[in-house]
Amino acid sequence: MNRTYWASLAAVVAALVFATVATVARATGGGDSEPAAHTPTAVSADAGFARDMAVHHQQAVEMSFIVRDRTQNEEVRRLAYDIANTQANQRGMLLGWLDLWGLPKSEPEQLPMAWMGMGSEPGADGALMPGMATNTDLDRLRKADGKQAEVLYLQLMTEHHKGGVHMAQGCAQKCTTEVERALAQGMVDSQRSEIDLMAQMLKTRT
Numbered sequence: 001m002n003r004t005y006w007a008s009l010a011a012v013v014a015a016l017v018f019a020t021v022a023t024v025a026r027a028t029g030g031g032d033s034e035p036a037a038h039t040p041t042a043v044s045a046d047a048g049f050a051r052d053m054a055v056h057h058q059q060a061v062e063m064s065f066i067v068r069d070r071t072q073n074e075e076v077r078r079l080a081y082d083i084a085n086t087q088a089n090q091r092g093m094l095l096g097w098l099d100l101w102g103l104p105k106s107e108p109e110q111l112p113m114a115w116m117g118m119g120s121e122p123g124a125d126g127a128l129m130p131g132m133a134t135n136t137d138l139d140r141l142r143k144a145d146g147k148q149a150e151v152l153y154l155q156l157m158t159e160h161h162k163g164g165v166h167m168a169q170g171c172a173q174k175c176t177t178e179v180e181r182a183l184a185q186g187m188v189d190s191q192r193s194e195i196d197l198m199a200q201m202l203k204t205r206t
Contacts, residue, residue: 038176039101045174047103048115049184050094052129053167054105055112057087057094059132060160063153066141070149075201083157083194093183116170131163151205154198161191161198 040046064084068077098105111119112129125134133141133156144152164187171184 040103040177042103042107043110043115044176045115045171046177046180047098047101047107048110048113049167049171049175049180050098051105051107052112052115053164053171053187054091054094056129056132056160056164056167057091060084060087060157060164061091063133063138063141063156063160066138067149067153070141070145070153072146073150076150076153079194079197079201080153086190090183090187097177097180113167115174116167129163130166131160133160147205151202154202154205158195158198158202161195165191165195 061084064080064087068080068084071077095105112122113119122128123134125136126132126138127134137152137156141149141152141156168184168187168191172181172188175181175184
């Protein structure tokens with residue numbers, strides 16, 4: 001990936017974070033003359049979702065960049081680019097909210113998914129949350145080529161999206177920040193649509 005692409009992606013993420021911070025500040029009553037009406041705590045669903053989904057999204061971005069280097073199929077490469085671009089932007093928003101709220105981007109004392117009432121120890125092979133690929137899965141993807149890489153990516157990303165939808169539904173129900181709930185519901189809708197698309201793409205390859 002060339003430097004121009006990374007610079008452009010960083011600029012987009014920075015712009016979205018800035019815009020989101022401004023939106024949240026207005027939505028929560030923040031400003032120079034009055035404090036925000038509501039700031040989530042470190043153990044809230046709002047903060048837990050932001051932290052966990054930022055990690056979840058980062059792996060989706062990683063897998064998408066891997067497959068773009070392992071196949072020349074334009075359909076898969078286009079899907080991978082769309083997922084990487086969308087989830088990198090959303091990750092920037094989530095981390096931006098944590099900064100706005102003055103909360104840490106990691107909480108070692110809280111297990112992943114604890115904000116949903118289902119916290120559990122991460123898997124031994126690197127799968128930190130439901131739907132996430134293991135280290136072994138990622139190694140297989142890095143070594144695959146062509147159709148094999150396409151099929152493996154579509155299978156892994158389908159499971160990844162299913163886990164992401166479950167988490168986003170949790171935030172849509174439990175989060176108290178309006179803009180974060182709206183983003184979570186948008187994730188549910190878009191990732192369900194991509195799951196359907198990937199099912200069709202898999203049918204043509206298996």
